[in-house]
Amino acid sequence: MTTWLHGKVIEKKQWCVDLYSLKIKTTPLQFKAGQFVNIGLQVDGKVLARPYSLINSPDDSVLEIHFNSVKNGKLSPLLTSLAIGDNVQVSDRASGFLTLNEVPKVDFLWLLATGTGIGPFLSMLKTPELWQDFKKIILCYSVKSFEKLVYRTDFDTFQSQHQNQFCFVPFITREKIDNTIHSRITTSLENGMLEKQVNLKLTSDSNHIMLCGNSNMIADVTALLENRGMSRHTRREPGNIAIEKYY
Template identity: 45%
Template sequence: MAQWLNGEVIENYAWNQELFSLRVRTEPFNFIAGQFVRLGLEHDDGRVQRAYSLVNGPEEPILDFLVNRVHDGLFSPLLHQLQPGQRIEVSQPASGFFTLNEVPDGDSLWLMATGTGIGPYLSMLTTAEPWQRFQRIHLVHAVRYGADLAYQQQIMNWVKAHPNQLTYQPIVSREDYPGALRGRIPQLIESNQLQTAVGDVLTHRAQVMLCGNPEMIRDARALLNEMGLPKNLRRKPGNVTIEHYW
Protein backbone atom coordinates (compact mmCIF):
# COMPACT_ATOMS: atom_id res chain seq x y z
CA MET A 1 0.00 0.00 0.00
CA ALA A 2 1.32 3.43 -0.93
CA GLN A 3 2.51 5.80 1.76
CA TRP A 4 2.06 9.55 1.40
CA LEU A 5 4.49 12.38 2.01
CA ASN A 6 3.34 15.92 2.71
CA GLY A 7 4.63 18.30 0.06
CA GLU A 8 4.75 22.05 -0.34
CA VAL A 9 4.37 23.73 -3.72
CA ILE A 10 7.48 25.83 -4.37
CA GLU A 11 6.66 27.00 -7.88
CA ASN A 12 3.98 26.60 -10.53
CA TYR A 13 5.79 27.66 -13.70
CA ALA A 14 3.71 28.27 -16.83
CA TRP A 15 5.37 27.35 -20.14
CA ASN A 16 2.18 28.47 -21.87
CA GLN A 17 -1.51 28.69 -20.95
CA GLU A 18 -1.91 24.91 -20.67
CA LEU A 19 1.56 23.46 -20.01
CA PHE A 20 3.17 23.98 -16.64
CA SER A 21 5.86 22.64 -14.31
CA LEU A 22 4.81 22.01 -10.73
CA ARG A 23 7.74 22.07 -8.33
CA VAL A 24 7.28 20.53 -4.91
CA ARG A 25 9.39 20.14 -1.77
CA THR A 26 9.08 17.01 0.37
CA GLU A 27 11.37 15.11 2.64
CA PRO A 28 14.06 13.39 0.56
CA PHE A 29 13.42 9.95 -0.95
CA ASN A 30 15.19 7.61 -3.35
CA PHE A 31 14.04 6.82 -6.88
CA ILE A 32 15.47 5.76 -10.22
CA ALA A 33 15.41 8.28 -13.07
CA GLY A 34 12.41 7.48 -15.24
CA GLN A 35 10.12 6.43 -12.40
CA PHE A 36 6.86 8.05 -11.35
CA VAL A 37 4.92 8.87 -8.20
CA ARG A 38 1.31 9.79 -7.55
CA LEU A 39 0.26 13.28 -6.63
CA GLY A 40 -2.75 13.58 -4.36
CA LEU A 41 -5.10 16.40 -3.42
CA GLU A 42 -8.08 16.46 -1.13
CA HIS A 43 -11.34 17.03 -3.04
CA ASP A 44 -15.04 17.06 -2.22
CA ASP A 45 -15.20 13.30 -2.77
CA GLY A 46 -11.97 12.55 -0.92
CA ARG A 47 -8.40 12.28 -2.20
CA VAL A 48 -7.93 12.61 -5.95
CA GLN A 49 -4.67 11.17 -7.27
CA ARG A 50 -2.85 10.71 -10.55
CA ALA A 51 0.55 9.36 -11.62
CA TYR A 52 3.23 11.75 -12.87
CA SER A 53 6.84 11.11 -13.84
CA LEU A 54 9.60 12.82 -11.94
CA VAL A 55 11.38 15.30 -14.21
CA ASN A 56 14.06 16.16 -11.66
CA GLY A 57 17.09 13.97 -11.17
CA PRO A 58 17.44 11.62 -8.19
CA GLU A 59 20.04 13.92 -6.61
CA GLU A 60 17.99 17.10 -6.95
CA PRO A 61 16.10 18.25 -3.83
CA ILE A 62 13.01 19.78 -5.47
CA LEU A 63 10.52 17.48 -7.23
CA ASP A 64 9.52 18.60 -10.71
CA PHE A 65 6.44 17.49 -12.66
CA LEU A 66 5.53 18.50 -16.22
CA VAL A 67 1.76 18.72 -16.56
CA ASN A 68 -0.63 19.58 -19.37
CA ARG A 69 -3.98 20.93 -18.23
CA VAL A 70 -6.91 18.90 -19.54
CA HIS A 71 -9.91 21.21 -19.28
CA ASP A 72 -12.51 18.48 -18.85
CA GLY A 73 -10.26 16.48 -16.53
CA LEU A 74 -10.65 16.34 -12.77
CA PHE A 75 -7.08 16.51 -11.55
CA SER A 76 -4.87 18.60 -13.86
CA PRO A 77 -7.07 21.74 -13.50
CA LEU A 78 -6.62 21.44 -9.72
CA LEU A 79 -2.85 21.25 -10.16
CA HIS A 80 -2.94 24.20 -12.54
CA GLN A 81 -4.48 26.36 -9.82
CA LEU A 82 -1.94 25.53 -7.11
CA GLN A 83 0.18 28.39 -5.78
CA PRO A 84 3.44 28.45 -3.80
CA GLY A 85 2.90 27.55 -0.19
CA GLN A 86 -0.04 25.25 -0.83
CA ARG A 87 0.09 21.59 0.16
CA ILE A 88 0.06 18.46 -1.99
CA GLU A 89 0.66 14.81 -1.21
CA VAL A 90 3.30 12.66 -2.93
CA SER A 91 3.13 8.84 -2.90
CA GLN A 92 5.90 6.52 -1.85
CA PRO A 93 7.69 4.52 -3.04
CA ALA A 94 8.33 5.64 -6.62
CA SER A 95 7.27 3.08 -9.24
CA GLY A 96 7.90 2.02 -12.82
CA PHE A 97 10.38 0.17 -15.00
CA PHE A 98 10.89 2.81 -17.71
CA THR A 99 14.47 3.20 -16.54
CA LEU A 100 17.88 2.86 -18.14
CA ASN A 101 18.81 -0.17 -16.05
CA GLU A 102 16.08 -2.01 -18.00
CA VAL A 103 17.63 -1.01 -21.36
CA PRO A 104 20.30 -3.24 -22.95
CA ASP A 105 23.63 -1.82 -24.04
CA GLY A 106 24.05 -0.31 -27.49
CA ASP A 107 25.95 2.29 -29.46
CA SER A 108 23.15 4.85 -29.62
CA LEU A 109 20.23 5.78 -27.39
CA TRP A 110 17.14 7.33 -28.99
CA LEU A 111 14.88 9.06 -26.47
CA MET A 112 11.62 9.73 -28.34
CA ALA A 113 8.70 11.48 -26.67
CA THR A 114 5.49 13.32 -27.37
CA GLY A 115 4.27 16.13 -25.13
CA THR A 116 4.89 15.69 -21.41
CA GLY A 117 6.44 12.29 -22.16
CA ILE A 118 9.80 14.05 -22.32
CA GLY A 119 9.81 14.22 -18.52
CA PRO A 120 11.45 10.85 -17.73
CA TYR A 121 14.23 11.53 -20.25
CA LEU A 122 15.12 14.83 -18.60
CA SER A 123 15.48 12.99 -15.31
CA MET A 124 17.71 10.36 -16.95
CA LEU A 125 19.95 12.99 -18.52
CA THR A 126 20.76 14.46 -15.09
CA THR A 127 22.47 11.18 -14.20
CA ALA A 128 25.81 9.78 -15.33
CA GLU A 129 24.40 6.56 -16.77
CA PRO A 130 23.37 7.60 -20.31
CA TRP A 131 26.59 9.52 -20.88
CA GLN A 132 28.72 6.60 -19.74
CA ARG A 133 26.85 3.84 -21.57
CA PHE A 134 26.04 5.29 -25.01
CA GLN A 135 28.30 6.88 -27.61
CA ARG A 136 25.43 8.86 -29.14
CA ILE A 137 22.21 10.11 -27.57
CA HIS A 138 19.32 11.57 -29.55
CA LEU A 139 16.58 13.42 -27.66
CA VAL A 140 13.52 13.69 -29.91
CA HIS A 141 10.54 15.72 -28.67
CA ALA A 142 7.31 15.93 -30.70
CA VAL A 143 4.69 18.56 -29.84
CA ARG A 144 1.83 20.38 -31.55
CA TYR A 145 3.19 23.93 -31.28
CA GLY A 146 6.60 25.44 -30.67
CA ALA A 147 5.40 26.93 -27.38
CA ASP A 148 5.06 23.36 -26.07
CA LEU A 149 8.82 22.77 -26.26
CA ALA A 150 9.60 23.00 -22.55
CA TYR A 151 12.98 22.97 -20.76
CA GLN A 152 14.81 24.40 -23.77
CA GLN A 153 17.54 26.09 -21.73
CA GLN A 154 18.35 22.93 -19.79
CA ILE A 155 18.45 20.87 -22.97
CA MET A 156 20.68 23.37 -24.73
CA ASN A 157 23.03 23.32 -21.75
CA TRP A 158 23.38 19.56 -22.14
CA VAL A 159 23.96 19.89 -25.89
CA LYS A 160 26.66 22.47 -25.23
CA ALA A 161 28.29 20.28 -22.59
CA HIS A 162 28.15 17.15 -24.80
CA PRO A 163 28.37 18.48 -28.39
CA ASN A 164 29.65 15.24 -29.90
CA GLN A 165 27.35 12.96 -27.92
CA LEU A 166 23.90 14.57 -27.58
CA THR A 167 21.60 15.62 -30.42
CA TYR A 168 18.31 17.38 -29.73
CA GLN A 169 15.63 17.23 -32.43
CA PRO A 170 12.27 18.94 -31.89
CA ILE A 171 9.27 17.98 -34.00
CA VAL A 172 6.30 20.34 -34.34
CA SER A 173 3.18 19.04 -36.05
CA ARG A 174 0.90 22.07 -36.47
CA GLU A 175 3.19 24.92 -37.46
CA ASP A 176 6.58 25.58 -38.99
CA TYR A 177 9.14 26.19 -36.26
CA PRO A 178 12.86 27.03 -36.57
CA GLY A 179 15.06 23.96 -36.29
CA ALA A 180 12.11 21.58 -35.98
CA LEU A 181 10.92 18.83 -38.26
CA ARG A 182 7.22 18.84 -39.06
CA GLY A 183 5.06 15.74 -38.80
CA ARG A 184 4.78 12.65 -36.60
CA ILE A 185 7.60 10.51 -35.25
CA PRO A 186 6.62 7.27 -37.05
CA GLN A 187 6.33 8.94 -40.44
CA LEU A 188 9.60 10.79 -39.97
CA ILE A 189 11.34 7.51 -39.15
CA GLU A 190 9.76 5.77 -42.13
CA SER A 191 10.81 8.55 -44.53
CA ASN A 192 14.31 8.61 -42.97
CA GLN A 193 13.93 12.34 -42.25
CA LEU A 194 14.53 11.87 -38.54
CA GLN A 195 17.65 9.78 -39.02
CA THR A 196 19.01 12.31 -41.52
CA ALA A 197 18.28 15.22 -39.17
CA VAL A 198 20.22 13.70 -36.27
CA GLY A 199 22.93 12.22 -38.50
CA ASP A 200 22.56 8.62 -37.39
CA VAL A 201 20.96 5.33 -38.40
CA LEU A 202 18.65 2.93 -36.61
CA THR A 203 20.50 -0.38 -36.57
CA HIS A 204 20.49 -3.42 -34.27
CA ARG A 205 22.99 -1.50 -32.13
CA ALA A 206 20.45 1.25 -31.39
CA GLN A 207 18.33 1.36 -28.26
CA VAL A 208 15.05 3.27 -28.58
CA MET A 209 12.81 4.48 -25.78
CA LEU A 210 9.26 5.60 -26.62
CA CYS A 211 7.13 7.63 -24.22
CA GLY A 212 3.90 9.54 -24.71
CA ASN A 213 0.92 9.29 -27.00
CA PRO A 214 -0.29 5.67 -27.33
CA GLU A 215 -0.85 6.06 -31.08
CA MET A 216 2.72 7.23 -31.58
CA ILE A 217 4.00 4.32 -29.52
CA ARG A 218 1.86 1.78 -31.38
CA ASP A 219 2.86 3.02 -34.83
CA ALA A 220 6.53 3.59 -34.02
CA ARG A 221 6.84 0.22 -32.30
CA ALA A 222 5.33 -1.60 -35.30
CA LEU A 223 7.58 0.26 -37.74
CA LEU A 224 10.72 -0.33 -35.70
CA ASN A 225 9.87 -4.01 -35.41
CA GLU A 226 9.67 -4.19 -39.21
CA MET A 227 13.09 -2.53 -39.31
CA GLY A 228 14.54 -5.31 -37.13
CA LEU A 229 14.30 -3.54 -33.78
CA PRO A 230 11.97 -5.65 -31.60
CA LYS A 231 10.38 -4.69 -28.30
CA ASN A 232 12.63 -5.01 -25.28
CA LEU A 233 11.39 -7.53 -22.72
CA ARG A 234 13.05 -8.81 -19.56
CA ARG A 235 12.69 -12.40 -20.76
CA LYS A 236 13.86 -11.47 -24.25
CA PRO A 237 15.99 -8.33 -24.54
CA GLY A 238 15.35 -6.20 -27.60
CA ASN A 239 15.75 -2.66 -28.90
CA VAL A 240 12.54 -0.78 -28.08
CA THR A 241 11.46 0.09 -24.53
CA ILE A 242 8.06 1.74 -24.13
CA GLU A 243 6.04 3.72 -21.60
CA HIS A 244 2.37 4.57 -22.18
CA TYR A 245 1.77 8.00 -20.73
CA TRP A 246 -2.00 7.89 -20.51
Protein backbone atom coordinates (compact mmCIF):
# COMPACT_ATOMS: atom_id res chain seq x y z
CA MET A 1 0.00 0.00 0.00
CA THR A 2 1.23 3.47 -0.86
CA THR A 3 1.94 5.88 1.96
CA TRP A 4 1.17 9.41 0.85
CA LEU A 5 3.04 12.58 1.67
CA HIS A 6 1.12 15.81 1.83
CA GLY A 7 2.23 18.10 -0.99
CA LYS A 8 1.37 21.68 -1.88
CA VAL A 9 1.67 23.26 -5.31
CA ILE A 10 4.01 26.24 -5.00
CA GLU A 11 4.61 27.05 -8.67
CA LYS A 12 2.83 26.27 -11.91
CA LYS A 13 4.00 26.87 -15.46
CA GLN A 14 1.99 26.41 -18.63
CA TRP A 15 4.37 26.09 -21.59
CA CYS A 16 1.72 25.79 -24.30
CA VAL A 17 -1.86 24.63 -24.62
CA ASP A 18 -1.31 21.11 -23.24
CA LEU A 19 2.10 21.19 -21.55
CA TYR A 20 2.72 22.04 -17.90
CA SER A 21 5.18 21.88 -15.02
CA LEU A 22 4.40 21.97 -11.31
CA LYS A 23 6.66 22.58 -8.33
CA ILE A 24 5.47 20.78 -5.23
CA LYS A 25 6.60 21.25 -1.63
CA THR A 26 6.50 18.12 0.55
CA THR A 27 8.34 16.75 3.50
CA PRO A 28 11.82 15.70 2.30
CA LEU A 29 11.85 12.80 -0.16
CA GLN A 30 15.03 10.97 -1.13
CA PHE A 31 15.40 9.85 -4.73
CA LYS A 32 17.94 9.21 -7.45
CA ALA A 33 17.95 11.34 -10.59
CA GLY A 34 15.78 9.53 -13.14
CA GLN A 35 13.27 8.09 -10.68
CA PHE A 36 9.53 8.74 -10.51
CA VAL A 37 6.90 9.14 -7.80
CA ASN A 38 3.16 8.64 -7.85
CA ILE A 39 1.24 11.89 -7.79
CA GLY A 40 -2.36 11.71 -6.66
CA LEU A 41 -5.49 13.76 -6.11
CA GLN A 42 -8.53 12.97 -3.99
CA VAL A 43 -11.35 12.06 -6.38
CA ASP A 44 -14.67 10.76 -5.03
CA GLY A 45 -13.08 9.89 -1.69
CA LYS A 46 -10.20 7.91 -3.24
CA VAL A 47 -6.70 8.78 -4.37
CA LEU A 48 -6.40 8.84 -8.16
CA ALA A 49 -2.68 8.59 -8.90
CA ARG A 50 -0.24 8.16 -11.79
CA PRO A 51 3.56 7.96 -11.99
CA TYR A 52 5.52 11.12 -12.90
CA SER A 53 9.29 11.55 -13.20
CA LEU A 54 10.96 13.99 -10.86
CA ILE A 55 12.83 16.55 -12.93
CA ASN A 56 14.47 18.47 -10.08
CA SER A 57 17.91 17.66 -8.76
CA PRO A 58 17.86 15.17 -5.85
CA ASP A 59 19.56 17.94 -3.82
CA ASP A 60 16.63 20.27 -4.35
CA SER A 61 13.98 20.01 -1.64
CA VAL A 62 11.19 21.22 -3.94
CA LEU A 63 9.86 18.51 -6.27
CA GLU A 64 9.12 19.31 -9.90
CA ILE A 65 7.13 17.38 -12.49
CA HIS A 66 6.57 18.07 -16.18
CA PHE A 67 3.53 16.61 -17.92
CA ASN A 68 1.08 16.92 -20.76
CA SER A 69 -2.67 16.95 -20.50
CA VAL A 70 -3.87 13.71 -22.08
CA LYS A 71 -7.19 14.03 -23.91
CA ASN A 72 -9.83 12.07 -21.98
CA GLY A 73 -7.20 11.08 -19.43
CA LYS A 74 -8.42 10.62 -15.86
CA LEU A 75 -5.72 12.42 -13.88
CA SER A 76 -3.61 14.66 -16.12
CA PRO A 77 -6.44 17.11 -17.03
CA LEU A 78 -7.13 17.50 -13.29
CA LEU A 79 -3.46 18.28 -12.64
CA THR A 80 -3.62 21.08 -15.22
CA SER A 81 -6.36 22.84 -13.26
CA LEU A 82 -4.43 22.90 -9.98
CA ALA A 83 -3.60 26.34 -8.61
CA ILE A 84 -0.85 27.54 -6.30
CA GLY A 85 -1.64 26.45 -2.75
CA ASP A 86 -3.65 23.39 -3.84
CA ASN A 87 -2.94 20.03 -2.22
CA VAL A 88 -1.56 16.97 -4.00
CA GLN A 89 -0.48 13.62 -2.69
CA VAL A 90 2.99 12.30 -3.35
CA SER A 91 4.06 8.69 -2.77
CA ASP A 92 6.64 8.57 0.01
CA ARG A 93 8.99 6.49 -2.16
CA ALA A 94 10.54 7.10 -5.54
CA SER A 95 11.00 4.14 -7.90
CA GLY A 96 12.66 3.21 -11.16
CA PHE A 97 15.96 1.97 -12.53
CA LEU A 98 16.59 4.56 -15.23
CA THR A 99 19.32 5.97 -13.03
CA LEU A 100 23.03 6.70 -13.37
CA ASN A 101 24.10 4.14 -10.77
CA GLU A 102 22.73 1.41 -13.08
CA VAL A 103 24.93 2.50 -16.02
CA PRO A 104 28.05 0.37 -16.66
CA LYS A 105 31.38 2.17 -17.02
CA VAL A 106 31.33 3.68 -20.51
CA ASP A 107 32.66 6.85 -22.12
CA PHE A 108 29.56 7.92 -24.02
CA LEU A 109 26.06 8.31 -22.62
CA TRP A 110 23.19 8.83 -25.08
CA LEU A 111 19.92 10.16 -23.65
CA LEU A 112 16.99 9.88 -26.08
CA ALA A 113 13.63 11.41 -25.13
CA THR A 114 10.29 12.06 -26.76
CA GLY A 115 8.10 14.82 -25.30
CA THR A 116 7.72 14.76 -21.54
CA GLY A 117 10.16 11.84 -21.51
CA ILE A 118 12.82 14.54 -21.13
CA GLY A 119 11.99 14.53 -17.38
CA PRO A 120 14.45 11.94 -16.01
CA PHE A 121 17.27 13.42 -18.09
CA LEU A 122 16.64 16.95 -16.79
CA SER A 123 17.18 15.63 -13.28
CA MET A 124 20.35 13.71 -14.28
CA LEU A 125 21.82 16.78 -16.01
CA LYS A 126 21.55 18.62 -12.69
CA THR A 127 23.74 16.08 -10.85
CA PRO A 128 27.56 16.37 -10.60
CA GLU A 129 27.94 12.56 -11.10
CA LEU A 130 26.77 12.80 -14.71
CA TRP A 131 29.52 15.25 -15.61
CA GLN A 132 32.16 13.29 -13.67
CA ASP A 133 31.33 9.86 -15.07
CA PHE A 134 31.18 10.32 -18.87
CA LYS A 135 33.40 11.81 -21.56
CA LYS A 136 30.41 12.86 -23.62
CA ILE A 137 26.69 13.15 -23.00
CA ILE A 138 24.49 13.29 -26.09
CA LEU A 139 20.94 14.44 -25.41
CA CYS A 140 18.38 13.93 -28.20
CA TYR A 141 15.04 15.57 -27.43
CA SER A 142 12.23 15.04 -29.90
CA VAL A 143 9.00 17.05 -29.93
CA LYS A 144 6.32 17.78 -32.51
CA SER A 145 6.57 21.59 -32.57
CA PHE A 146 8.99 24.28 -31.39
CA GLU A 147 6.69 25.45 -28.56
CA LYS A 148 6.98 21.96 -27.03
CA LEU A 149 10.78 22.15 -26.91
CA VAL A 150 10.78 23.28 -23.28
CA TYR A 151 13.51 23.96 -20.68
CA ARG A 152 15.62 25.46 -23.50
CA THR A 153 17.42 27.88 -21.18
CA ASP A 154 18.52 24.93 -19.01
CA PHE A 155 20.02 23.19 -22.05
CA ASP A 156 21.78 26.42 -23.08
CA THR A 157 23.27 26.66 -19.58
CA PHE A 158 24.47 23.03 -19.61
CA GLN A 159 25.93 23.62 -23.08
CA SER A 160 27.88 26.71 -21.99
CA GLN A 161 29.09 25.04 -18.78
CA HIS A 162 30.17 21.81 -20.53
CA GLN A 163 30.99 22.92 -24.07
CA ASN A 164 33.12 19.93 -25.08
CA GLN A 165 31.21 17.35 -23.09
CA PHE A 166 27.56 18.04 -23.87
CA CYS A 167 25.89 17.61 -27.28
CA PHE A 168 22.29 18.79 -27.31
CA VAL A 169 20.39 17.64 -30.39
CA PRO A 170 16.81 18.91 -30.65
CA PHE A 171 14.41 17.16 -33.05
CA ILE A 172 11.20 18.80 -34.26
CA THR A 173 9.10 16.41 -36.28
CA ARG A 174 6.27 18.63 -37.58
CA GLU A 175 8.00 21.96 -38.19
CA LYS A 176 11.19 23.02 -39.93
CA ILE A 177 13.18 25.14 -37.45
CA ASP A 178 16.81 26.27 -37.79
CA ASN A 179 19.38 24.32 -35.75
CA THR A 180 17.02 21.40 -35.14
CA ILE A 181 16.69 18.06 -36.94
CA HIS A 182 13.43 17.77 -38.85
CA SER A 183 12.87 14.01 -38.52
CA ARG A 184 12.20 11.30 -35.97
CA ILE A 185 15.09 10.13 -33.79
CA THR A 186 14.72 6.65 -35.29
CA THR A 187 15.05 7.95 -38.86
CA SER A 188 18.17 9.96 -38.04
CA LEU A 189 19.73 6.88 -36.48
CA GLU A 190 18.78 4.74 -39.48
CA ASN A 191 20.24 7.14 -42.03
CA GLY A 192 23.33 8.03 -39.98
CA MET A 193 22.45 11.74 -39.71
CA LEU A 194 22.57 11.81 -35.91
CA GLU A 195 26.00 10.20 -35.63
CA LYS A 196 27.31 12.51 -38.34
CA GLN A 197 25.97 15.56 -36.49
CA VAL A 198 27.62 14.64 -33.18
CA ASN A 199 30.68 13.09 -34.84
CA LEU A 200 30.41 9.85 -32.86
CA LYS A 201 29.61 6.23 -33.73
CA LEU A 202 26.86 4.59 -31.73
CA THR A 203 28.28 1.08 -31.34
CA SER A 204 28.20 -1.49 -28.54
CA ASP A 205 31.71 -0.38 -27.61
CA SER A 206 31.72 2.13 -24.71
CA ASN A 207 28.24 3.52 -25.37
CA HIS A 208 25.16 3.34 -23.16
CA ILE A 209 21.74 4.50 -24.35
CA MET A 210 18.83 5.56 -22.17
CA LEU A 211 15.41 5.89 -23.82
CA CYS A 212 12.40 7.59 -22.29
CA GLY A 213 8.96 8.51 -23.60
CA ASN A 214 6.47 6.88 -25.90
CA SER A 215 6.59 3.17 -26.58
CA ASN A 216 6.82 3.51 -30.39
CA MET A 217 10.12 5.39 -30.25
CA ILE A 218 11.43 3.01 -27.60
CA ALA A 219 10.46 -0.12 -29.58
CA ASP A 220 11.83 1.24 -32.88
CA VAL A 221 15.14 2.48 -31.47
CA THR A 222 15.62 -0.70 -29.41
CA ALA A 223 15.08 -2.87 -32.51
CA LEU A 224 17.49 -0.73 -34.50
CA LEU A 225 20.18 -0.92 -31.81
CA GLU A 226 19.67 -4.67 -31.36
CA ASN A 227 20.42 -5.01 -35.08
CA ARG A 228 23.75 -3.35 -34.32
CA GLY A 229 24.52 -5.99 -31.69
CA MET A 230 23.41 -4.03 -28.64
CA SER A 231 21.10 -5.43 -25.97
CA ARG A 232 18.88 -4.38 -23.07
CA HIS A 233 20.84 -3.76 -19.90
CA THR A 234 20.01 -5.57 -16.68
CA ARG A 235 22.05 -6.04 -13.53
CA ARG A 236 22.36 -9.76 -14.30
CA GLU A 237 23.07 -9.32 -17.99
CA PRO A 238 24.90 -6.10 -18.74
CA GLY A 239 23.96 -4.48 -22.05
CA ASN A 240 23.76 -1.02 -23.59
CA ILE A 241 20.07 -0.05 -23.56
CA ALA A 242 17.97 1.16 -20.61
CA ILE A 243 14.35 2.22 -21.06
CA GLU A 244 11.44 3.93 -19.32
CA LYS A 245 8.09 3.69 -21.13
CA TYR A 246 5.54 6.37 -20.24
CA TYR A 247 2.67 4.94 -22.30
